[in-house]
Amino acid sequence: MKVLIAYPIKINLNRLENISWRPDLLSNDDGLRDEISRFKPHIILVDNNLLSAETLHLWRNIMGSSAVLNVIRSGADLTRINTEKVAELGIHLSNILELIPEINSRKGCEEAMDQAALTVLAVIVLKETFCGSTNFEIPSTLTNESITVIGAGIAGLVAALFLSIGGYRVTVIDRHDQPVLGKDLEVYNGGTTMGGCDARHASVTEAVAAPTRVRSLRLTPMNKGWRMLDNMSSDEEVWAQKFEAMSHFPEMYSIFSDLVTSMNRAAIDLWEDLFKQIPELAENAMRSRRIVRLCTSESAVSNTVEFQNKVHRKTDKVIQLSKEQVVTRFPHLNHDHLAGGVEVEGFTMNVQQLGDNLVNYLAKKRQVTFRWACEVASLEDTVVVLKTGEKIISDRILLATGVSGDAPLKVSPIIKQVQAVIGYWLKLPNINRITEGFKIHEADPVAVMNVTMSVDDATLIISGGFGFVGKHPIVKTSHYTEMAVLVARTVRKYFPTEFEKATESNKKIPMTYCLRPMSADGMPVIDWITTANSDKVMYVGATSGGGFVQASMLSLFALDMFSGRNDYAHITRAMVSSRDSLSDCLYYHDITDDDVEETPEDSMKPLDASIQQFVDDFLLL
Ligand SMILES: Cc1cc2nc3c(=O)[nH]c(=O)nc-3n(C[C@H](O)[C@H](O)[C@H](O)COP(=O)(O)OP(=O)(O)OC[C@H]3O[C@@H](n4cnc5c(N)ncnc54)[C@H](O)[C@@H]3O)c2cc1C
Structure with missing residues (x-):
């Protein structure tokens, strides 16, 4: 074009x-x-x-x-x-x-x-x-170049796949050990993908945040906000101001959201095409082939239908479901709070299984090497310096470090742009043998909850909840606990029998979290990092709650940029990191009375008695 x-x-x-x-x-x-x-x-x-x-x-x-x-x-x-x-x-x-x-x-x-x-x-x-499901061709180049990919999360693994198909010799480095399915994965320092829960959804509206989240970052979870921290550093404060300013510019925000939904739509096709071409990647990992969004009121159903129709293609099927249809389809849910639903394009995914499939597939390729348990301390031009002092030399570097790559990103403004938004999950025994993943649209800060089954169908994995933690990898404030309880209470509302089973005989439900890498305007980042060799080192990520779905498309773009073909330059230039400073004057807005921050609540204050009781009774935090 x-x-x-x-x-x-x-x-x-x-x-x-x-x-x-x-x-x-x-x-x-x-x-x-x-x-x-x-x-x-x-x-x-x-x-x-x-x-x-x-x-x-x-x-x-x-x-x-x-x-x-x-x-x-x-x-x-x-x-x-x-x-x-x-x-x-x-x-x-x-x-x-x-x-x-x-x-x-x-x-x-x-x-x-x-x-x-x-x-x-x-x-x-x-x-x-990308206007219909096509056979995507991953272009290959006659090249003998080597690329080091730092980060074996979903962004790094899919990029490694595309780059190796494209003809590059690829070394993938990660600071964590090679993930072993079912063992020690769910700890955050394993990264968002492999250290998070084994459940993701691919739908057109993943990662689309509502522009109505006015002052969300100032309000505590109990006040429907995303606030987790007492004090923000100056970088976190700048990010927060930009995030909040979007609510003053809803039209601009909707342009950015258009980009995210258009990317997601194309990315779903690209994933499906990839799974057709290499079926072993999807084995045991790809689940429900459509996604149902359940809503709590009639108006939420009609708003969702309208919005989903707007962001889908004309040829896509967006199907409104009545309450009766929802009851028939999900007979074991507590329906008291549901008014209906909307079925849309997409699929659910056991992402750790997918990660494992990707690692196994790539490890068989001659031109791909993995280096596990290697932490990158810094970059010297295109030389990767490990914490041990060892140096890895390659022609190019791709940083796919999510929200935790501060060391290698030291020189770049991207470090300030990509910050963290927390997400929680818990697991319940799947005693009613639910076999179809779905979403429940709840109010902030629980927001949209994803329900997915484990690979063996024995467990329900339910995720939800948003909170801004900026550059803090570990947060254990009272707001953290409040948010966890809000999510868990909502889960109990819809799954009373499963919740009861999980907590019988005084058992507690482990509840944990990981961090979504996110930019303030919600768009992903794919950009060269300015070094002496400015087209040698690239960052890809910052994808918010759409990091899984967008990984396929961003990998296609990364290959396009590395190969110098630049077929998609008119798309990728909108996602460069400089957009942050370019739009500074837009993000700035005059302070009005409405903006005056309420007296901050101390996040270390004693918990409300009912919150504390819920934790004591049911949760392991
Ligand atoms: C609860 C929850 C639910 C979500 N649901 C969805 C969903 O339904 N759909 C969706 O599309 N997305 C979803 N997301 C978002 C998605 O999971 C993330 O955006 C995505 O996993 C980020 O992947 P990544 O590869 O960019 O980062 P990561 O997975 O964090 O990978 C980065 C890797 O880099 C490594 N690394 C970092 N620094 C170094 C270093 N110095 N040296 C060596 N290695 C390093 C880390 O160890 C890590 O393995 C969800 C997120 C959460 C938290």
Whole structure:
């Protein structure tokens, strides 16, 4: 898909085959027409350029009547574009100023405008390029290059797979031992993927946070907030302000969410295609082939149907389920609090089994080597320095360290951008032999709970709960306990018999957590890390609650960037780490009375008696 950029966007997209970078055409209408004739773009990004009827006709004639054409426009002057002709010729117009009107009133927000335009561009290209389940081709390159992948979580393992298919020699390093299924995995320092619970969902709306989470990070769990910490460091404070500022810019936020949902949609297809091509990867791991979202009120059902229809493709099936249908489908749940549901595209996954399958598959490949129990202390250009002092030399490095890679990321602003949001889970005996995974939409801070079965179906794994912990890997404040109890109480509400069974004879349910790597605007990060060799070291991650589903797509992009093909540059440029500083002026907003922080509650305060009682009775924290 070809893109003509005819305004001086500040992010450099120069020297890419599928992008014509012509900021000089800003006020040169004849030149713009010449370039349209020569380059034949599908998308044109313009500022205040003249898009007359003549120019639009020329473009449509050159491209033919069936081509999908898009104009992304950030200029304010609507007299310079023939909007009637745009409509008549079936050209789609995304007017950034209409999408994010709040920008107009701000001075110096060109960078935010650029970011918005790039994100809209990425969404269009994603939707047009990956518009149906196709046989994805993972391109291979004639290369003898070596790449060290740091991090054997889902991002690193899938990237290692794609890079090895792409022709690279790959060494995967992780500081934890080789994971052994069923043994010692569920400890957080094993990383989010292998050190978390063995259950993930792939659906189109994973990792889409509601822009209504105004001041979430200031409010404690008991007040429906995400607050876990008493005091934030200055880096955590900046992250928190950016996260909260999104609620002041809902249109901008919805552009970012569009990118995440479009990525997720394509990523689901890519996973399914990968499993068709290499079935052993999915063995014992891929479960329910559709995902049901259960809702607690009629209005939640209709809002969910509307939203899911918006983010799915026209050809996707989004099916509304009545309460009766939900009761028939999940007869063993307590339905008192449920009003109905929505069935959508997706699947559930036992992610540790998938990780194990990936490691076994990769270990058989000649060009892949694993180095377990090796902690990286630092990077010296493209030399990886281990804690032991050993140096590993390769041509390139991919950092897939999730939220725990501070040591090798020392030089990069990414270290501040990627922070942690906690998630909890517990396990119940699957005494009613539930065999289909599903989600329950609850209110914050429990939010959407995922229910998945263990590989042998003997156990239900239920995850939920959000809390901002920034750069703190271990949190044991009273807010931590409150959140755990809120999640566990909600679980008991829907699974009373299973909960009772798990706690009979004074048994306690172990409840634990791990940390989701997340950026403040919710979009993933895929970017070169600025070093002397700026196209040698890359970071991929920050995917929030969508790290599993997005791993397939991000790995395709990582291979694209390493190989220098840059076929997807118009998508990946929207996810670069510099977007954080580019959008600084947008994130900033004037403090109003509403923003005044309430008196912080001491997170070490004694717990409320009922919370303490619940912990004493039922939980091992
Ligand atoms: C409760 C919960 C539920 C979730 N549910 C879903 C879901 O349903 N769907 C979904 O898509 N996502 C979900 N997620 C999010 C998803 O699990 C994460 O985004 C994803 O696992 C992150 O993977 P990663 O590879 O980026 O990071 P990680 O899995 O953390 O991998 C990073 C690896 O790097 C290693 N490492 C770090 N530093 C070093 C170093 N210095 N030297 C050597 N090795 C190092 C670590 O040991 C680790 O193995 C959920 C998360 C949680 C917590």
